[in-house]
Amino acid sequence: MSTMMAAILGTLVYWIIFCIDPYILSWQCLNRPIVVAPLVGLVLGDVHTGIIMGASLESIFMGISAIGGSIPADALSASVIAVTYTILTGSDAKTGLAIALPIGTVMQSVANMFMPLWSALAPYWEKLATSGKNKSFLVKNILFTCLIVPLPNVLILFFGLAYGVNGLNALLASLPKFVMVGLGAASSMMVAVGFAILLSMIWSGDIGIFFFVGYVLSKIVKLDSLSIAIIGLAIAITLFFNDKKLIGLKNSMVAPAKGTINDNDEEDFF
Numbered sequence: 001m002s003t004m005m006a007a008i009l010g011t012l013v014y015w016i017i018f019c020i021d022p023y024i025l026s027w028q029c030l031n032r033p034i035v036v037a038p039l040v041g042l043v044l045g046d047v048h049t050g051i052i053m054g055a056s057l058e059s060i061f062m063g064i065s066a067i068g069g070s071i072p073a074d075a076l077s078a079s080v081i082a083v084t085y086t087i088l089t090g091s092d093a094k095t096g097l098a099i100a101l102p103i104g105t106v107m108q109s110v111a112n113m114f115m116p117l118w119s120a121l122a123p124y125w126e127k128l129a130t131s132g133k134n135k136s137f138l139v140k141n142i143l144f145t146c147l148i149v150p151l152p153n154v155l156i157l158f159f160g161l162a163y164g165v166n167g168l169n170a171l172l173a174s175l176p177k178f179v180m181v182g183l184g185a186a187s188s189m190m191v192a193v194g195f196a197i198l199l200s201m202i203w204s205g206d207i208g209i210f211f212f213v214g215y216v217l218s219k220i221v222k223l224d225s226l227s228i229a230i231i232g233l234a235i236a237i238t239l240f241f242n243d244k245k246l247i248g249l250k251n252s253m254v255a256p257a258k259g260t261i262n263d264n265d266e267e268d269f270f
Contacts (some may be wrong), residue, residue: 003088007161009043010084015154017076019146033057033079040083053083053093057100074111077157078104088165107153114152210235 013036021030029035034054041050061075078100086096128137199211210232217223217231 003165004162006044006084006088007158007165010040010080010161011154011158013039013043014076014080014157015150018150018153023145024142031076033061033075036076036079037083040080041087044084044087046087049087049093050083053086053096054079056093056097057082060097060101061104072108073101073104074108074153075104077107077153080157081160084161085165107156110156111153114149118149 017031017036017039021028034057037054037057038047038050041047041053044050057075057079061073061078081103082096082100085091085099086093125137125141128140131137214228214232217228218225223231
């Protein structure tokens with residue numbers, strides 16, 4: 001597949017996902033790397049690479065959350081560029097992962113540059129919303145969010161894929177071997193950092209023990225990820241139904257016997 005055709009297909013995937021999610025479907029997580037990367041691999045003819053990179057990229061970006069509307073990196077554009085670069089150049093997936101986060105940060109910075117301009121149009125949208133022209137408001141809103149808002153990033157993405165992939169590949173090929181080894185190590189560390197950020201948000205004493213259990217199963221018992229996931233699922237289901245039974249038991253003990261009048265009900269009556 002030619003670089004130009006790959007750039008068109010990759011940009012098209014980005015544009016469609018950007019329009020559908022979050023604006024039309026109200027953020028159904030279709031813009032996550034685990035969904036986007038396999039789609040890019042599918043249109044470029046290498047689903048296997050897309051699936052592998054999608055899982056790794058999701059591990060990196062899963063801990064990145066929007067705080068106050070500010071997103072540090074654009075996972076959507078980073079996934080499209082990283083997967084397209086890896087497939088077109090035949091490079092190691094680790095190299096694509098290493099460039100994903102810097103590219104995502106730059107693309108998000110470009111999007112943030114236009115936010116004051118989009119915010120300045122708020123009075124127009126408020127006036128249109130209060131005019132009672134619901135159909136006009138809906139059509140203009142969809143056209144604006146799908147055609148105007150993503151346009152800067154779409155243009156950068158297209159020209160970057162069409163004319164920048166070969167240059168980036170030549171640059172990385174000219175780097176010393178120890179630099180490429182460092183990039184590979186950095187990409188592996190970013191996956192660990194993504195898990196660490198996510199773990200820091202959900203960590204509690206009740207579930208912390210399972211982290212160490214998973215470590216033992218992986219490193220000492222040498223179980224594969226699927227086996228550990230099945231064991232974890234079985235434990236989670238067991239704990240869920242046990243908690244449900246305990247809650248039902250507590251409610252049955254607290255509830256007044258049938259035919260008796262609660263003191264609070266008497267007070268409410270009088």
